[in-house]
Amino acid sequence: MPTIEIRNITKEYESEGEERTYALQDINLTVQDGEFLCILGPSGCGKSTLLEITAGLLPQTGGEILLDDALQSGTSRDIGVVFQDSALLPWRSIRRNIEFGMEVAGVGREERRARARETIEFVGLKGFEDKFPHQLSGGMRQRAGLARTLVANPRVILMDEPFSAVDHLTRLTLQDEIVRIWQRERKTILFITHDVAEAVYLASRIVLLSPRPGKIRKIFDVPFERPRSRSDAELLSIVERIYVEINKPASDEETEYSI
Numbered sequence: 587m588p589t590i591e592i593r594n595i596t597k598e599y600e601s602e603g604e605e606r607t608y609a610l611q612d613i614n615l616t617v618q619d620g621e622f623l624c625i626l627g628p629s630g631c632g633k634s635t636l637l638e639i640t641a642g643l644l645p646q647t648g649g650e651i652l653l654d655d656a657l658q659s660g661t662s663r664d665i666g667v668v669f670q671d672s673a674l675l676p677w678r679s680i681r682r683n684i685e686f687g688m689e690v691a692g693v694g695r696e697e698r699r700a701r702a703r704e705t706i707e708f709v710g711l712k713g714f715e716d717k718f719p720h721q722l723s724g725g726m727r728q729r730a731g732l733a734r735t736l737v738a739n740p741r742v743i744l745m746d747e748p749f750s751a752v753d754h755l756t757r758l759t760l761q762d763e764i765v766r767i768w769q770r771e772r773k774t775i776l777f778i779t780h781d782v783a784e785a786v787y788l789a790s791r792i793v794l795l796s797p798r799p800g801k802i803r804k805i806f807d808v809p810f811e812r813p814r815s816r817s818d819a820e821l822l823s824i825v826e827r828i829y830v831e832i833n834k835p836a837s838d839e840e841t842e843y844s845i
């Protein structure tokens with residue numbers, strides 16, 4: 587069953603006194619229920635633009651987004667977003683950051699506490715709930731940001747390069763955690779990255795974008811069970827195929843493509 591349908595999405599940015607930027611052109615993509623889909627592409631190819639339009643945070647110039655066959659306008663409680671930096675409120679403790687959305691929604695104190703406690707444990711932050719964001723490591727802040735999204739229990743999670751600010755080893759651990767969450771909760775995940783190995787390790791399908799304007803260049807299937815091994819020969823052969831595609835002599839507008 588399709589959860590998200592991205593139909594003919596086009597985005598043109600206009601800034602005063604500057605040329606128009608065609609960030610996205612005719613993007614058509616269906617994300618199936620429970621799918622883990624990665625969007626891969628170099629800096630500036632329109633990944634964040636596509637994510638923000640899908641989340642209802644940014645208006646498109648043309649095309650439409652459907653959520654469960656219904657036309658989407660504005661944000662939805664079914665869609666949670668995890669941004670590149672965890673965007674925690676610095677004056678609130680981790681627990682109170684995680685409870686923030688529920689406070690705004692008027693959820694009672696008892697229920698808020700219980701749901702926050704469970705999610706904090708789930709993301710491995712037990713014992714740190716009364717700390718403030720600046721007292722946590724980058725990886726822990728990312729976990730807290732993830733917890734804040736998970737606690738609202740959205741069916742769809744959109745993630746915009748969520749691990750790009752953490753060191754390599756922490757990143758691998760966080761990748762494993764997101765796979766575990768996906769396996770346990772069977773959420774629909776749309777995950778943005780510019781890291782080929784990360785996309786191949788995580789995704790069921792990888793959508794490769796090319797820039798100026800952002801277009802779908804190719805879609806790769808990654809039909810392997812989880813948990814996966816990073817040194818698995820079949821996975822590495824997909825990594826190789828993606829690099830070959832990226833390095834192919836590009837047509838006119840794709841000449842500057844590189845990751």
Ligand SMILES: Nc1ncnc2c1ncn2[C@@H]1O[C@H](COP(=O)(O)OP(=O)(O)OP(=O)(O)O)[C@@H](O)[C@H]1O
Nearest residue numbers: 599600601607609628629630631632633634635636
């Ligand atoms: N508010 C804006 N006004 C004008 N142009 C913009 C705006 N936001 C993005 N752009 C342009 O749209 C294009 C796509 O930007 P976007 O942020 O979606 O890229 P991205 O793939 O997420 O890049 P990165 O990997 O660096 O995060 C870029 O050329 C960028 O300069």
Ligand SMILES: [Mg+2]
Nearest residue numbers: 633634635746
């Ligand atoms: Mg971006």
